[in-house]
Amino acid sequence: MILQNLVWTIALTGMGLVALAFLYVIVNAGNRIDPAAQTAAQRRSAGLRKGLFWALVAVFIAASYVSLHRFPIPLQHAALDAAQVVDVQARQWSWQLSQPGQQPGAMLRLTSGSPVEFRVTSADVNHGFAIYAPNGRIAIQTQAMPGFTNKILHTFTEPGTYRVMCLEYCGLGHAPMVSAFEVAAATGG
Amino acid sequence: MAALTLYPQSERLPRGERITFNLYMVSALLLFVLMMTLGLIMRMGQGLWLNVPPDLFYRILSMHGAGMVGTMSLATTAVMWFFLRKYVTLHLWAFLANYLLFLTGALIIIGAIFIGRYAGLWTFLYPLPTHPMGMWENSAAACFMVGYLFIGVGSLLFYLDAAAGIIARYGNFGRAMGLQWLFGGTIDPDHPKTVVAGTMVVIANSLGILAGAVVLVMYLVAIAYPGFTMNALYAKNLTYWFGHMYINAAIYMGVIAVYELLARYSGRPYAISRPFLWSWAASCVFVIIVFPHHLLMDYAQPRWVSVTGQVVSYLAGFPVFLVTVWGALNNIHRSGMRWTTPARLMILSLFGWAAGIVPAILDGTIGINRVMHNTQWVPGHFHFYLLLGVLPMVLALLYHVVGSRRGAAPDSAADRIGVPVYLVGGMVFALAFLDAGHMSVARRMSSHLPAWIMNDRVGAIGASLVLLAMLYFAARIIAGLLRAPSVESAANAAA
Numbered sequence: 001m002i003l004q005n006l007v008w009t010i011a012l013t014g015m016g017l018v019a020l021a022f023l024y025v026i027v028n029a030g031n032r033i034d035p036a037a038q039t040a041a042q043r044r045s046a047g048l049r050k051g052l053f054w055a056l057v058a059v060f061i062a063a064s065y066v067s068l069h070r071f072p073i074p075l076q077h078a079a080l081d082a083a084q085v086v087d088v089q090a091r092q093w094s095w096q097l098s099q100p101g102q103q104p105g106a107m108l109r110l111t112s113g114s115p116v117e118f119r120v121t122s123a124d125v126n127h128g129f130a131i132y133a134p135n136g137r138i139a140i141q142t143q144a145m146p147g148f149t150n151k152i153l154h155t156f157t158e159p160g161t162y163r164v165m166c167l168e169y170c171g172l173g174h175a176p177m178v179s180a181f182e183v184a185a186a187t188g189g
Numbered sequence: 190m191a192a193l194t195l196y197p198q199s200e201r202l203p204r205g206e207r208i209t210f211n212l213y214m215v216s217a218l219l220l221f222v223l224m225m226t227l228g229l230i231m232r233m234g235q236g237l238w239l240n241v242p243p244d245l246f247y248r249i250l251s252m253h254g255a256g257m258v259g260t261m262s263l264a265t266t267a268v269m270w271f272f273l274r275k276y277v278t279l280h281l282w283a284f285l286a287n288y289l290l291f292l293t294g295a296l297i298i299i300g301a302i303f304i305g306r307y308a309g310l311w312t313f314l315y316p317l318p319t320h321p322m323g324m325w326e327n328s329a330a331a332c333f334m335v336g337y338l339f340i341g342v343g344s345l346l347f348y349l350d351a352a353a354g355i356i357a358r359y360g361n362f363g364r365a366m367g368l369q370w371l372f373g374g375t376i377d378p379d380h381p382k383t384v385v386a387g388t389m390v391v392i393a394n395s396l397g398i399l400a401g402a403v404v405l406v407m408y409l410v411a412i413a414y415p416g417f418t419m420n421a422l423y424a425k426n427l428t429y430w431f432g433h434m435y436i437n438a439a440i441y442m443g444v445i446a447v448y449e450l451l452a453r454y455s456g457r458p459y460a461i462s463r464p465f466l467w468s469w470a471a472s473c474v475f476v477i478i479v480f481p482h483h484l485l486m487d488y489a490q491p492r493w494v495s496v497t498g499q500v501v502s503y504l505a506g507f508p509v510f511l512v513t514v515w516g517a518l519n520n521i522h523r524s525g526m527r528w529t530t531p532a533r534l535m536i537l538s539l540f541g542w543a544a545g546i547v548p549a550i551l552d553g554t555i556g557i558n559r560v561m562h563n564t565q566w567v568p569g570h571f572h573f574y575l576l577l578g579v580l581p582m583v584l585a586l587l588y589h590v591v592g593s594r595r596g597a598a599p600d601s602a603a604d605r606i607g608v609p610v611y612l613v614g615g616m617v618f619a620l621a622f623l624d625a626g627h628m629s630v631a632r633r634m635s636s637h638l639p640a641w642i643m644n645d646r647v648g649a650i651g652a653s654l655v656l657l658a659m660l661y662f663a664a665r666i667i668a669g670l671l672r673a674p675s676v677e678s679a680a681n682a683a684a
Contacts, residue, residue, distance in 0.1 A: 007557050014547035025518045032456075034523030043517045053511055060503050062552070068496065072556040073488050092322050123315045126421065128486070128563050130631075136640065138560045138629040143486045146316065146421050150203045150488035163630035167563035167631055169250075169310055170317065172243055172324050175634040 001131040005138055061085030076118075082117035082153060084110055089126035090120070090144035093173030095164050097181060112159050118152040120144045127177070129147035134160035141167055159185040195453050196593040199275045206274075210267060211670050214587055217264035217421050218663040219459035221580070224256040225659055229652040235637050236645035244324060246635035249310035254311030255298055255333075258436055259340055261575060263291055265442035266347060272383040272449050272588065279353030283346050290343030297336035301358050305329025310633070311431060313337075315404070315424035319411055327412045333443055334405045334412075341405075348391045348398075353628070355388055366473070368468040374600050380461055382448040389473040392436045396477060397434025400427045408531055422489055429483040440542065442573070443535045443582035444513060448536050454532040454598075455524035465516065467542065468508030475505045485558040495555055496657045502553025506546055514543045521660055533608045534585035541577025541615070545570055563633070565644075566626025573619040576655065577612070584662055591669030599669070607658045607665075614654025621648035 041120065074080055089096040092173065097108045110116055120129045122144040130141035131154070139162070142150040156162070159182075166177040202210055227249045234241030301307040307329040309318035318330035352362075359365040365388040370376045399584050404419075404427040410418045452459035481498030484490055517539050526532060548570040552561050561567070568654070592598040625644040630637065637645060 003557070003560055004627045004629065007561065008623070009549055011354075011548040011551055011623065018540065018544045018547065021518065022536065022543075026536065027520045028523055029455075029521045029526040030528075031523050033523045038457075038523075041523065042328075042519070045522075049466040049511060049515055052515070053507075056510070063503065064500060067554050067556050068499070071492065072559060073492070073495070078472045078490050081275060081624070092320070125320050126314050126425070130563075132629065136629060138564065140559055141486060141562060142488050145425075145487065145489065147501050148422060148487075150486075150491040152488075165631060169633040170629070171308075171320075172247065175243065175248075 002135075002137060021045055038061035052078050075153055076149075076151055079115045079150060080115075080153050082115040084116040085115060086110070086116060086118045087125065088118050088120040089123055090129065090145065090166070090170075091123040092125060092171050092176075093166070093177040094175065095129075095166075097164070097179060103155060108181035110156065110183045111154040111186050112183050113153045115153050118142075118154070119149050121149045121153065122146045126168045127170050128165075130165050130167040132163040132165060134158060143168060156183045159183050193456060193657065194455050194460065196596075197597070198241050198476070200271070200593070205281055209288065209433070210271065210283060213288055214261060214290075214583075214670060215667050216542060217267070217583070218261075218587075218667055219398040220256060220260040220489075222656070222659055222663050223651070224260060227253045227256070227657045228387040229649060229656055232418040232645055232649040232652050234635065234650050236534060236561045236642055238646065238649060241635065244306070244308065246411055247310075248302050248306060248322075250633060251308050251310050252299070252302050253530060255294075255302075255337075257575075258432075258539060259291065259298075260437075261439040261579060262340075262344065262435060262442075263288075266344070268446050268583060268586050269351075269383070269387050269442040270347070272381075272445050273351060273354075273387045273588075276381045276384050277351070277358045278352050283350035287343040290339050290346070294336040294339030297332055297339065301329045301332035301638055305332055306335045309333070313405075313408070314428060315408070315419055315421050315497075317410060317412070320429055328470050331412045332408060334408050334684060338402065338405055338494060341402055345395060345398055348381075348395050351387060352391050352395075355384065355391065359384065366470060367461070368470060370463060370466055371470060373388075376463065376466070378460060382461055382465065383445050384447065385461075385466065385469045386441055386445050387474075389469050390441050393434050393441075393473060393476045394438035397431045397438070399432030401435070404428055404431070404508075422484075422487060425484060425487065426480075430480045433480040434476055436571075436575075438580050439548045440474070441476075443538070443579040444542075446582045446586040446589075447513075447517060447538060450531060450585060451535055453518055454529065455521050455526050457520055457524045459516070460519045462516075464512050468512035469672060472505070475501050475508075476646070479505055479553075482553040482558075485553075485555050486562045499555050501552055502517045502550055506550050509546055509571055514539055527598070529592075529600040530574035530604040530608065531585045531589040531592065531598055534581040534588060537586060537608065537612055538578050538581035539580060542574045542579070545574030545578055545619070546574075560629070561626060563631065564626040565622045565630045565632045568632055569619055569622030569624075569626050571623060572615075574603075577615045578621065581611075584666070587670070591666055591672075594669060594672050603661060604665070607661050610654055611662070614651050614656075615656060617651030618648055619651075621645075 011137055035050055085100060087098050120142050124146060127144040128141060129144045131139045133139040140152055140154045142152050162183055164179040230239060231249055233239040234246055270279060273279060306325040308324055319327060366385050367380055389425045404424050407419055478497060479501040481494045482502045485495050485498060551557055552566060588599050621644055630641045
């Protein structure tokens with residue numbers, strides 16, 4: 001499942017549960033109960049809240065473990081030893097993508113199935129380096145920041161044309177600041 | 190515990206206070222309508238229903254962002270003042286000075302944007318404001334920064350006055366927040382929730398504003414001495430530390446209205462409790478340290494900082510769900526709630542806040558942020574809890590105040606239609622953003638890909654409904670606020 005679709009499903013479910021809780025209370029808000037019943041209801045509510053607290057603690061621990069035990073960002077101060085390396089320099093309002101030894105201006109060609117290291121920086125202001133997959137969804141992104149190099153390690157699984165868009169507002173030419181590159185299918189396997 | 194009088198005598202506004210409160214709220218309502226109109230123009234421009242050239246779009250975006258955040262803060266400051274003055278001594282001059290400094294700052298910012306053509310957005314990320322590629326002059330950027338400083342100085346003045354009042358009454362911030370009861374002891378049932386929340390806001394937002402002031406002054410130095418440069422990551426951390434706390438302080442100031450008013454409409458006491466004190470103590474820490482979740486895509490940040498951003502984002506949901514929302518729903522459940530307009534707006538505000546933080550918390554996950562950061566998912570969640578959460582808190586208080594001047598809670602047929610129109614419009618508007626975010630539609634772009642345009646149009650329709658409802662609310666409330674208190678309402682309040 002595409003990650004964005006999964007996130008959207010979780011968000012809609014969570015928001016839906018919140019909405020149901022509110023609807024339940026609103027529907028039952030008008031019927032006032034007597035003080036004795038109220039005391040019993042408060043006790044039940046306290047118990048339910050305790051249950052919800054521990055349920056949320058369990059979700060918190062599980063979500064933290066699942067999302068962090070393999071840290072999603074590669075080490076920034078160590079060699080990544082990727083077979084393919086791309087240097088990315090952003091400037092208002094264009095991208096310069098190049099591979100070591102590549103002729104200036106040549107189209108970038110990458111291969112699916114093996115990791116690519118993108119070394120992303122900026123010559124002027126903050127930009128957002130986002131790679132859009134052929135299906136139109138963001139595959140991965142990082143910030144392009146002057147004075148810093150942010151390193152992405154990504155393995156393309158689908159061949160095709162990938163689009164680069166700027167996701168950090170950088171002035172008048174922000175929207176048309178796009179580029180593209182090709183990812184070819186891995187050969188020999 | 191205080192009696193549940195709908196319009197207590199302690200909330201009556203003497204003439205000077207009433208005029209100042211009206212100035213705040215009438216200005217805020219007019220600004221909300223104007224800023225919403227700008228928002229609608231942008232969505233219509235993206236949807237190709239209006240021709241909005243890129244330079245104008247980005248100036249509108251800068252105005253909309255700065256204007257909405259500033260106005261939200263202005264209005265919720267008035268909410269906090271309205272209730273906090275019952276418990277501690279607040280000086281009218283400080284409240285008025287904040288308003289005048291806000292107005293001065295706002296006018297300077299409007300001039301910087303629409304005369305100076307500044308379009309570096311409300312987040313003014315370094316070094317864009319000083320690197321505009323001919324789009325605006327450095328003088329316009331400097332004016333924008335100076336305008337912010339005026340607004341910040343005004344807020345600090347108000348917080349200092351509030352801090353002095355709180356310390357004079359309770360001895361120190363810790364006692365005001367009820368920290369002495371965290372681990373035991375009998376909680377004073379009359380200890381005001383407003384004081385707990387207000388103290389937290391004073392602590393957190395003062396720090397945030399000072400962080401903002403540092404980066405703003407450094408910008409002014411950079412403009413005056415072009416050879417001076419800042420570390421972009423350091424500047425970004427300061428900017429988001431300020432921005433995050435400034436807008437979150439608006440939520441915490443706004444929710445005071447719910448704490449104060451809900452019990453009066455449900456008819457059931459809404460007691461202070463140990464979980465409540467824990468939640469505000471924890472929220473005070475969380476809001477100060479959670480801001481790195483805005484910088485999860487800055488891989489140069491140390492890992493522990495990004496992990497802090499994610500983990501604290503998750504934890505920040507606990508106080509909202511388990512204490513404020515649970516407590517409020519518990520208070521309403523089978524209470525015989527009086528469903529007048531203020532009550533409807535309060536329940537709407539709690540729903541908007543609670544539902545809106547679900548996508549926000551998800552976005553605070555590093556792995557999810559890699560595909561959602563700076564997409565329309567972000568305006569999706571913040572519009573959800575600001576438009577459907579915080580603004581209805583302000584409107585609830587205003588409807589309540591209008592009612593107090595008539596002696597009865599407002600509940601006309603138009604009011605009863607206005608709230609659902611606002612809800613439906615807001616939901617369509619915010620969900621269109623969220624849907625677009627999950628489709629990877631970029632935020633802050635003047636022009637969109639053809640595949641994205643249908644979503645923009647749905648959002649524009651939702652925005653139109655919100656604006657329509659807000660126009661009605663603004664007219665209704667302004668007319669109500671400008672009415673002098675009637676003899677009947679004075680008698681009712683005194684009863």
